[in-house]
Amino acid sequence: MEHTEKLYYAQPPVLEFTARVLACEENKKGWQVVLDRTAFYPEGGGQPADHGLLGGVRVLDVHDAGGVIRHLTDRPLEPGSEVEGKVDAARRLDLTQQHSGEHILSGLLHSMFGAENVGFHIGEDYLLMDLSVAVDAEGLAKAEEAANRIVWQDVPTEAVWYEKEQLARLTYRSKKELEGPVRLVTMPGADCCACCGTHVQRTGQVGQIKIIDHINYKSGTRLQVVCGARALARHRLVDGQCRRAGAALSAPVEGLAAAVQRQKAELEAAKFRLTGLENQLFALWAAGETDANPLVCKPGLGPDGLRRLAAALSESRTGVCCAVSEQEGGGLAYAIACTGEGADLRPLCKELNQALDGRGGGKPGFVQGSCAADITALRSFWAAHTF
Numbered sequence: 001m002e003h004t005e006k007l008y009y010a011q012p013p014v015l016e017f018t019a020r021v022l023a024c025e026e027n028k029k030g031w032q033v034v035l036d037r038t039a040f041y042p043e044g045g046g047q048p049a050d051h052g053l054l055g056g057v058r059v060l061d062v063h064d065a066g067g068v069i070r071h072l073t074d075r076p077l078e079p080g081s082e083v084e085g086k087v088d089a090a091r092r093l094d095l096t097q098q099h100s101g102e103h104i105l106s107g108l109l110h111s112m113f114g115a116e117n118v119g120f121h122i123g124e125d126y127l128l129m130d131l132s133v134a135v136d137a138e139g140l141a142k143a144e145e146a147a148n149r150i151v152w153q154d155v156p157t158e159a160v161w162y163e164k165e166q167l168a169r170l171t172y173r174s175k176k177e178l179e180g181p182v183r184l185v186t187m188p189g190a191d192c193c194a195c196c197g198t199h200v201q202r203t204g205q206v207g208q209i210k211i212i213d214h215i216n217y218k219s220g221t222r223l224q225v226v227c228g229a230r231a232l233a234r235h236r237l238v239d240g241q242c243r244r245a246g247a248a249l250s251a252p253v254e255g256l257a258a259a260v261q262r263q264k265a266e267l268e269a270a271k272f273r274l275t276g277l278e279n280q281l282f283a284l285w286a287a288g289e290t291d292a293n294p295l296v297c298k299p300g301l302g303p304d305g306l307r308r309l310a311a312a313l314s315e316s317r318t319g320v321c322c323a324v325s326e327q328e329g330g331g332l333a334y335a336i337a338c339t340g341e342g343a344d345l346r347p348l349c350k351e352l353n354q355a356l357d358g359r360g361g362g363k364p365g366f367v368q369g370s371c372a373a374d375i376t377a378l379r380s381f382w383a384a385h386t387f
Contacts (some may be wrong), residue, residue, distance in 0.1 A: 003067035005037035008050070008087075009159065009183075011201055013096075014039040015087040021055075021077045030060060033071040038062075039087050042069050046120035046127075047099050047197045051091055055083030092198065093205075097228030098122045100157065100187070100199045101209040102129060105147045105225065107191020109135065110173060112143055118175070118220070126212060126230065129223040140211055140223070147209045150190045154204030158186040159195075207231060278305060282312035293319040293387045297332075297375050301325035306335035307368060314339045320348075320387040324378060327370065332378060334360070335368045338387075348385070355381055 007014045019035040026032075033054065042064040043049040049062035054071060061072040077083055099122065106117040109131060119130030135143070162170065164180035172184050173193040185195040187203055200206055207228035214223050226234045242253045251259035285296060286309075294313055301309065306323045313321035314337040323335045334352075336345050349367035353359055356377060360369010371378070 004035060004069040006069070007037055007039040008041040008198055010039075011159070013092065013198070013201075015089050015092065017085050018082055019085060021079050021081050021083055024077050024079055026076065027072075029072055031073045031076045033073050033077050034068055035071065035083075035085075038069050038071070039085060040069070040071060041087075041092070041095075041198050045195065045197050047095055047122055050087050050095075052088040053086045055081070055085075059085075094229060095122060096198045096200050097206050098127045098226075098230070099195075099197045100203065101147070101151075101206045101225065101227030102127055103185060103193055103195070103199070104150050104187050104190045104203065104206065105129070105143060105209055105211075105223075107173065107187060107193065108146045108150075109143050110191075112146070113139060115220070116175075117173075119222075126224045126226050129225060130217060131221040131223065133220050134216060135214075135221050137214070140214055140221075144209060144211050147190065150187060151203050151206045151209060153189070154202050155188045156202050157199050158184075158188070159199065160184055160186075210234065275308075279308060279312070282309045285309070286312040286316060289313065292317060293321065293382075295322040295324060295379060295382045297324040297326065299325060301333070303333065303335070303368060306333055307366075310335040310337040310366070313337065320345070322382065324375065326375060330374075331370055331372045332375065333368075333370045334358075334378070335366070337366050339365065352381060 007017055017037065017039045019037045021033060022036055023034040024031055040050040040052065040054075040059055040062045041047070042062040044064060050059070052059050054073060055077050057073045057075040057077060059071050059073055063070050102117075102120060106129065109115040110117070113133060113135050115135060116132035117129055118132050119128065121128045161181045161183050167178065167180055167182055170184065171192065173191065178194055182194050183196060184192055185199055186192045208231040209225065209227050210231045212224050212226055212234060214221055239253075242256055246253050246256050246259070249256070249259040249263060285298070289296065296309065296313060298309065301323070306325055309323035310321055313323060318340045320336060320338045320343070325333050327333055336349065338345055344364040345367045346361065346364065349361055349369065353369065353371065356371040356373035358369055358371025358373070360367060362368055
C-alpha cells in the first residue's frame with residue numbers, strides 16, 4: 001500500500017483537509033481507515049495521537065504502520081470516496097504545548113546539568129520526563145526559570161529534515177543513532193533535537209512551563225510537568241485549594257504554611273493531652289474489673305486505644321485480657337494481652353479468627369485484629385475458653 005502524505009508536519013498547522021479513502025477494514029475496536037494524505041498525527045515518540053472528525057465519523061486513534069497512517073474510526077468510510085478531515089484543534093494545541101515545552105526544558109537541563117531525557121510521555125494530566133542524572137530542587141528551579149525565559153522571548157521554532165551526510169556536521173540531542181533523513185526541531189537558545197512530533201510555531205505559544213513534582217527515580221530524576229493551558233488549570237486548582245484552606249484556618253494564602261504549622265502543633269498537643277486522659281480512664285476501667293480474664297467492650301476506640309486499654313487491663317493481673325470496640329459499619333476490633341510468663345496468645349488469635357471470620361496476629365504476649373462477628377458471638381467464644 002502506498003505511503004500516506006503527512007500533512008501534520010506543515011507549518012502553519014493544517015487542521016482541515018480533504019483526502020481519498022484508500023482502505024477501510026473492521027477490527028475489534030472499530031474501523032481502520034487509510035487515506036492518501038492526512039493531517040492527523042499518529043501516536044509516537046511519547047506524544048498521543050490527534051483526534052477529530054473524518055467524513056463525519058469520529059477519529060479515535062491514529063497509528064503509523066511503516067509509513068501507512070491508520071485511522072481508528074467509530075464508523076466505516078467507503079474506499080475510493082473523498083472525505084473531509086477536521087483535527088481537534090484544542091487537543092492538537094495542548095499536545096504541541098506539552099511537547100514543545102518538554103523540548104525547551106530538556107534542552108536546558110542537558111546544557112546546564114548534562115541530563116539526558118531517557119523517558120518521555122504526555123499523559124492526560126501532565127507529562128512525564130525521566131532524567132539520566134539526579135537534579136536537586138534548586139537546579140530544577142533554575143532550569144524552569146530559564147525555560148520560561150525562552151517562552152517569553154517568543155523565538156520561532158524550526159523543523160528541518162537533514163540527510164545523513166548533513167547530520168555529521170550538526171550538534172543535536174537524540175536517544176539513538178540516526179541515519180537520515182532526520183527531522184531536527186530547534187528552539188533557538190534552548191534545544192536542537194531529533195523529533196517526529198508536532199510543535200508550536202513560536203515558543204510564546206507554549207504559554208508557561210511548570211514542574212509540579214519531582215522524585216528520585218532509578219539513578220536520575222523523574223519530573224511531572226505541565227505547559228500552556230494545563231499550567232493555567234493547575235494554578236487555578238492549587239490556588240482554589242489554598243484559598244479554601246486559608247478560609248478554614250482564617251489565614252491569608254501568603255500565611256497558609258505558618259497557619260498549618262500552628263494548627264499541626266495545636267493538634268499534636270491536643271492529642272498528647274487526650275492520650276493522657278484516655279490512659280487515666282483506661283486505668284479506672286481496669287481497676288473496676290473483677291474478672292480474672294476480662295473482656296471489656298468500649299465504643300469508639302481505634303487500634304491504638306484498644307492496645308492501651310488491653311495494656312491497662314493486663315497491668316493488674318496475670319490472666320488474659322481482651323479489649324473490644326464495635327466498628328462503624330459492623331464487626332469488631334480487638335486487642336488481647338497477657339502478662340503471664342510463657343504465655344503465647346497466637347494460637348488463641350488464630351482460633352478466634354477462624355471461628356469469627358477475623359484476621360489479625362501479633363507476638364506471644366499481645367495480639368490484635370478484627371472480626372465480622374458481633375459482641376454476643378465474641379462473648380460466647382470467650383466464655384467457652386479457660387485461660
